[in-house]
Amino acid sequence: MAKMRFNHMELTLPLGTLTDEYRAEVREFYGDVFGWTATDTQILKQTALLLSTDPATSQFVLLAEHKEPMAPPPFDHLGLLFETREEVDTCLAKCEAWQEKDPRVEIKRYNDLVMPTVTVHAFYVRHLLPIHLDVQCMERPEGVAAPSGRWVWVED
Numbered sequence: 001m002a003k004m005r006f007n008h009m010e011l012t013l014p015l016g017t018l019t020d021e022y023r024a025e026v027r028e029f030y031g032d033v034f035g036w037t038a039t040d041t042q043i044l045k046q047t048a049l050l051l052s053t054d055p056a057t058s059q060f061v062l063l064a065e066h067k068e069p070m071a072p073p074p075f076d077h078l079g080l081l082f083e084t085r086e087e088v089d090t091c092l093a094k095c096e097a098w099q100e101k102d103p104r105v106e107i108k109r110y111n112d113l114v115m116p117t118v119t120v121h122a123f124y125v126r127h128l129l130p131i132h133l134d135v136q137c138m139e140r141p142e143g144v145a146a147p148s149g150r151w152v153w154v155e156d
Contacts, residue, residue: 012066033094077132085121088137095125117144
């Protein structure tokens with residue numbers, strides 16, 4: 001079987017959502033919390049908003065308007081994997097700071113999920129998008145190796 005990884009996710013929003021104000025709010029929150037960049041892009045006869053996780057735009061979330069937008073599900077989410085607990089906690093602190101000034105920021109805190117070979121440290125956040133982001137890291141006990149077939153980010 002050929003190896004693959006996720007490249008993008010498109011989220012549809014109600015017609016009229018992608019206003020200049022909405023775009024600015026998305027840019028500010030996701031830029032500050034996750035370091036994402038937001039770019040207006042022409043696709044499907046509209047100006048969508050592309051949220052890129054990296055300079056090469058190898059992974060992104062595309063926000064587009066549609067007459068039949070997705071309905072916000074209660075727990076459907078996109079998982080974001082960080083390397084360390086400290087990175088997750090820093091991200092959570094940024095989300096909490098945003099929540100203090102904007103009550104639309106939704107945060108769901110979770111106890112660590114402890115299993116024999118891995119501990120998942122995570123929280124969910126949702127702001128302006130119709131899904132949650134599951135922000136997490138996976139810690140392995142001493143002596144337990146990470147899977148050999150995992151993806152690793154390499155800076156050029």
